[in-house]
Amino acid sequence: MKLFKLFMIFLFSANLLMAQTYSADVAGKCMVCHKEKSHGLYNQWYESAHARNNVTCINCHGAEQTEADAFLHEGAYIATLVTPKDCGTCHEKEAIQVSESYHATAAEILESEDAYLANVAGGHQVAITGCENCHGARVKIDKNSPNKLSRESWPNSGIGRINPDGSKGSCNACHTRHSFSVAQSRQPESCSKCHLGPDHPQKEVYEASKHGNTYYTHKDEMNLESQNWVVGRDYYTAPTCATCHISATDKQALSHDVGRRLHWTLRPPVSKYKENHISRRNNMKDVCRTCHGDVFVNGHFYQFDGLVNLYDEKFAKPATDIINMIREKGLREREADYSNDIDWIYWELWHHEGRRARHGAAMMGPDYTWWHGIYEVAHHFYLKFLPAAREYNDKEVNAYIDKLLEDPIHSWVNESNENLKEAIKSNELQKLYKEYFPKN
Numbered sequence: 482m483k484l485f486k487l488f489m490i491f492l493f494s495a496n497l498l499m500a501q502t503y504s505a506d507v508a509g510k511c512m513v514c515h516k517e518k519s520h521g522l523y524n525q526w527y528e529s530a531h532a533r534n535n536v537t538c539i540n541c542h543g544a545e546q547t548e549a550d551a552f553l554h555e556g557a558y559i560a561t562l563v564t565p566k567d568c569g570t571c572h573e574k575e576a577i578q579v580s581e582s583y584h585a586t587a588a589e590i591l592e593s594e595d596a597y598l599a600n601v602a603g604g605h606q607v608a609i610t611g612c613e614n615c616h617g618a619r620v621k622i623d624k625n626s627p628n629k630l631s632r633e634s635w636p637n638s639g640i641g642r643i644n645p646d647g648s649k650g651s652c653n654a655c656h657t658r659h660s661f662s663v664a665q666s667r668q669p670e671s672c673s674k675c676h677l678g679p680d681h682p683q684k685e686v687y688e689a690s691k692h693g694n695t696y697y698t699h700k701d702e703m704n705l706e707s708q709n710w711v712v713g714r715d716y717y718t719a720p721t722c723a724t725c726h727i728s729a730t731d732k733q734a735l736s737h738d739v740g741r742r743l744h745w746t747l748r749p750p751v752s753k754y755k756e757n758h759i760s761r762r763n764n765m766k767d768v769c770r771t772c773h774g775d776v777f778v779n780g781h782f783y784q785f786d787g788l789v790n791l792y793d794e795k796f797a798k799p800a801t802d803i804i805n806m807i808r809e810k811g812l813r814e815r816e817a818d819y820s821n822d823i824d825w826i827y828w829e830l831w832h833h834e835g836r837r838a839r840h841g842a843a844m845m846g847p848d849y850t851w852w853h854g855i856y857e858v859a860h861h862f863y864l865k866f867l868p869a870a871r872e873y874n875d876k877e878v879n880a881y882i883d884k885l886l887e888d889p890i891h892s893w894v895n896e897s898n899e900n901l902k903e904a905i906k907s908n909e910l911q912k913l914y915k916e917y918f919p920k921n
């Protein structure tokens with residue numbers, strides 16, 4: 482830690498040396514004029530740790546004349562964009578972690594099925610003002626624009642923004658400018674512009690959980706302004722998103738690589754393990770153990786993994802087999818994806834409802850696991866998806882469904898109510914599901 486501080490001081494002075502290529506007069510004028518022209522922005526900066534440490538406008542906005550987005554402004558070459566590479570001249574460690582995180586890849590979605598849906602069924606503008614505002618745009622240069630940035634791609638602060646200097650992301654996606662306050666970034670709101678809504682309601686799940694309850698009712702006990710923020714030491718009331726995914730514990734240093742504590746990838750139709758998932762799971766358990774006992778923590782993950790397996794095996798795999806069969810055989814009335822009802826039913830089944838169930842179980846929001854989750858999955862699987870698939874009257878598809886419905890976990894649809902009630906009472910039905918619990 483001490484060594485890192487020394488390194489920072491070294492980098493910091495190196496940057497000040499660089500800044501000396503601008504005269505103190507030019508550098509000083511930025512603040513003088515902007516204090517008048519944009520006093521809100523100026524005051525945000527003035528109250529910040531940066532201002533206290535003499536990091537001024539030019540230290541971040543100063544640019545080489547040769548940079549694609551540089552322009553001459555009041556006697557100095559500057560750029561409006563301050564990319565991870567720019568912040569990284571002083572915060573190298575953070576910039577490297579961000580570049581290695583899954584966040585940095587978030588703009589690589591332009592070829593995805595979601596993007597097809599937005600561009601075709603929606604329209605191009607929605608990709609710009611919707612998708613790219615969360616995922617990030619490829620920032621384009623327009624030589625005729627006053628700040629060299631094309632209006633089609635700026636403003637943008639998407640998490641994986643592709644910058645003209647080749648770096649990916651924008652630090653102010655979480656560290657809102659111009660205060661860049663660390664206290665702000667530790668709060669759930671710094672994630673919740675993006676992590677919410679029908680397909681990944683992490684914000685809503687958190688708000689509904691005991692963790693969210695406790696955080697919002699005791700926020701003043703969270704010591705958010707503290708320089709060090711080690712869970713259990715500097716605060717212990719409740720965990721925030723940052724606590725579980727980014728911040729330090731006694732054993733782990735703070736890391737901007739948000740995937741290093743995840744065991745699963747729950748985004749695709751059928752869940753996947755991450756590489757080295759066991760050690761990542763242990764990283765997460767280490768966070769929980771600050772406030773909970775081992776038995777409790779292991780119990781939580783046993784229940785969560787059980788729900789993931791249930792969703793995957795009972796619903797996701799058969800639904801995926803069926804839709805693939807229908808698509809490959811060219812059975813749909815119209816060829817284009819999403820021009821038929823069944824495409825939308827399947828899509829919502831995994832992309833909305835199935836994800837909600839898994840996110841609810843991961844982060845302790847039972848309402849999302851059941852009412853917004855598996856309740857919807859089951860409703861749409863039995864009463865919309867299977868009937869829509871049957872409508873094609875295809876032998877193979879029907880045979881698959883017939884066989885599926887013979888499976889004791891699905892055969893309830895053809896059972897009598899009395900038999901089912903008896904089965905629940907005698908625990909018979911529950912026993913059928915044992916295989917979905919993780920075998921550990």
Ligand code: HEC
Binds near residue numbers: 512557
């Ligand atoms: C004499 C006043 C003045 C000085 C000195 C000045 N600026 Fe500005 N700056 C402005 C005004 C006015 C605008 C807004 C222009 C507009 O509305 O398009 C602006 C715009 C900007 C922008 C946004 C550009 C864009 O269009 O995206 C940045 C970044 C900026 N200034 C940084 C600086 C820095 C860094 C310095 C010091 C080198 C500086 N300014 C010095 C007046 C000034």
Ligand code: HEC
Binds near residue numbers: 515
């Ligand atoms: C710690 C680095 C940092 C410092 C110091 C800084 N800025 Fe910025 N500024 C940024 C970032 C980051 C953005 C957003 C650009 C991006 O998305 O890449 C930005 C954007 C801007 C914009 C354009 C966005 C808008 O909302 O219009 C203006 C104007 C601006 N800064 C002016 C200033 C002025 C004036 C100062 C000094 C008082 C200053 N900045 C100090 C990092 C900094």
Ligand code: HEC
Binds near residue numbers: 567656661662
């Ligand atoms: C010229 C060097 C320099 C640049 C460029 C720079 N910073 Fe900083 N930053 C510092 C210094 C110095 C501090 C205060 C000492 C510390 O906290 O390590 C600081 C502190 C911070 C903090 C902690 C603030 C707090 O409330 O304690 C954050 C977050 C931060 N910077 C983010 C950024 C981001 C994001 C960028 C790019 C938009 C950036 N910095 C650009 C030097 C810089």
Ligand code: HEC
Binds near residue numbers: 583638673739743
């Ligand atoms: C500007 C939007 C945005 C913000 C703000 C944001 N994220 Fe993300 N996050 C995303 C996107 C988009 C993805 C999916 C990335 C992809 O598709 O490559 C993602 C993915 C993730 C993942 C999964 C990583 C993996 O390896 O699978 C985690 C965990 C995560 N974010 C946590 C956070 C936390 C915690 C915060 C707040 C401190 C946050 N995010 C703030 C947009 C955002």
Ligand code: HEC
Binds near residue numbers: 590593595598674
């Ligand atoms: C409100 C912010 C937001 C909007 C708008 C948004 N996304 Fe996302 N997207 C996210 C987040 C956050 C994730 C990661 C969720 C998770 O890990 O649970 C994600 C995940 C994805 C994934 C899965 C990536 C992977 O690697 O598994 C794709 C593909 C995707 N989004 C494409 C799009 C497209 C295309 C659009 C526009 C039609 C769009 N998104 C709109 C925030 C957003």
Ligand code: HEC
Binds near residue numbers: 572654666710723
């Ligand atoms: C996904 C959201 C997110 C993004 C993107 C992000 N940060 Fe952070 N950052 C955080 C959070 C949360 C903390 C506070 C963690 C803590 O103190 O426990 C933090 C802390 C910091 C700190 C203080 C570190 C310390 O040791 O106290 C610096 C400096 C910083 N970030 C710089 C950056 C830079 C530079 C970038 C872009 C390369 C960046 N951050 C991008 C969420 C983010």
Ligand code: HEC
Binds near residue numbers: 685743765843
């Ligand atoms: C108490 C700890 C905790 C809190 C608080 C928390 N999470 Fe999580 N999060 C988890 C766990 C556990 C998982 C599942 C990890 C695994 O794969 O085993 C997870 C998974 C995720 C994922 C991956 C989802 C996917 O589709 O693969 C994202 C994204 C995420 N969380 C974002 C957030 C955001 C944003 C917040 C705050 C609104 C938040 N988390 C709050 C513990 C937490």
Ligand code: HEC
Binds near residue numbers: 690773778
């Ligand atoms: C900073 C302390 C803290 C951390 C870290 C923490 N929790 Fe909690 N957790 C709490 C508190 C406080 C409660 C509420 C206890 C109560 O209901 O009386 C709670 C409740 C729970 C509950 C019960 C939910 C309910 O509705 O009854 C579960 C399950 C849980 N936590 C799991 C986890 C897991 C898993 C992790 C790590 C991914 C974790 N917690 C991390 C403080 C923490």
